[in-house]
Amino acid sequence: MSEKIELLGLSKEEFAAEVAKLGEKPFRAKQLWQWIYNRGVGNFEEMSNLSKDFRAKLAAGYTITRPKIVTEQISKDKTHKWLLEFADGQRVEMVYIPETDRGAVCISTQVGCAVGCTFCHTGSQKLTRNLTAGEIVGQFMVARDAYHEWPSPSDETRYLSNIVVMGMGEPLHNVDNVFKALKIISDGDGIAISKRRITLSSSGIAPKIPLVASELGVRLAISLHAPNDEIRSRIMPINRKYGIDELMKACQEFQKQASWGKYITFEYLMLKDINDSLDCANQLIKLMKKYKILAKFNLIPFNPWPGCSYEPSPKNKVTAFSVALEKSGYSAPVRVARGQDILAACGQLKSQKIAPKAQD
Ligand code: SF4
Structure with missing residues (x-):
């Protein structure tokens, strides 16, 4: 018996082709898409406006598989963290960070990560594998299930209003699946999260950065964390491959290609005695001016995790750093750490490693 085809993660065109293969009219593809992505239905039986015959054909040849929830934790500040498991037993974490009337879901793109930033849990x-487009979309659908946001509410009334692609993994090391997933998530007939509410965060895979504007059209954040090659290469080995000059030129290209959302958010983790001096702040300002980058900064207090060798920068240094950037005209708020008590804060995510199943 041949394996069933997974519908989650098929592009709209692939989806329509599957429906056509079953001998159904094109509008049936739209109806099915809406059941899955607008109403969040995972069972063909419930799709009441599809004929019995169509539903039977779908049940015989197709599946809609969400990742399985292994554990869920809710922090004192209501940050919600899930450990999710896929069909092969691999796991990732996902986090929802609520504000008063909205909030961002931080989704993962890989099991582990090959970039190896030294401050990141x-x-x-190590990288185990890329997530498929279906596994990326499925994460967000699990979050929507938890907050009963089906059918897709209007943009103004939804709690899960934003997506940050900032969880486990480097999204630009998994471009095909990540771009495909974000196109599905932003499709107006389904989940319908506006591209303006999606931010892709990269450690700086320079050659792929312009594609975020030209092929996807979402906001960009860069994990910069240092103002020069010396410090950056020490804490982010990826900088030895794509140094700051190449990274800044890629950011210029992104801004040239972007028709909106040109401002790039530079994430900057404040590490005690590593990158938190006023001299570093001044170097950052010079760097942005030299390359004429439309920049905003997000200063992130470091969240220690078991076994890490860094310490958080003291509050007064973080404030002085922020003031220096702001005085030069750059927005540079200090991010309020969220979900620290459940290790859900930035850079703290980690899934348990799954041992391969023993052979019978
Ligand atoms: S910060 Fe991002 S890119 Fe760096 S190791 Fe962690 S998950 Fe990978």
Whole structure:
């Protein structure tokens, strides 16, 4: 018996082709898409406006598989973290960070990560594999299930209003699946999260950065964390491959290609005695001016995790750093750490490693 085809993660065109193969009219593809992505239905039986015959054909040849929830934790500040498991037993974490009337879901793109940033908990877990487009979309659908946001509410009334592609993994090391997933998530007939509410965060895979504007059209954040090659290469090995000059030129290209959302958010983790001096702040300002980058900064207090060798920068240094950037005209708020008590804050995500199943 041949394996069933997974519908989650098929592009709209692939989806329509499958429906056509079953001998159904094109509008049936739209109806099915809406059941899955607008109403969040995972069972063909419930799709009441599809004929019995069509539903039977779908049940015989197709599946709609969400990742399985292994554990869920809710922090004192209501940050919600899920450990999710896919069909092969691999796991990732996903986090929802609520504000008063909206909030962002932070989704993962890989099991582990090959970039190996030295301050990152995920980076200490070697890359196991890329997530498929269906596994990326499925994460967000699990979050929507938890907050009963089906059918897709209007943009103004939804709690899960934004997506940050900032969880486990480097999204630009998994471009095909990540772009495909974000196109599905932003499709107006389904989940319908506006591209303006999606931010892709990269450690700086320079050659792929312009594609975020030209092929996808979502906002861009760069994990910069240092103002020069010396410090950046020390804490982010990826900088030895794509140095700051190449990274800044890629950011210029992104801004040239972007028709909106040209401002790039530079994430800057404040590490004690590593990158938190006023001299570093001044170097950052010079860097942005030299390359004429439309920049905003997000200063992130470091969240220690078990076994890490860094310490958080003291509050007064973080404030002085922020003031220096702001005085030069750059927005540079200090991010309020969320979900620290459940290790859900930035850079703390990590899934348990799954041992391969023993052979019978
Ligand atoms: S910060 Fe991002 S890119 Fe760096 S190791 Fe962690 S998950 Fe990978």
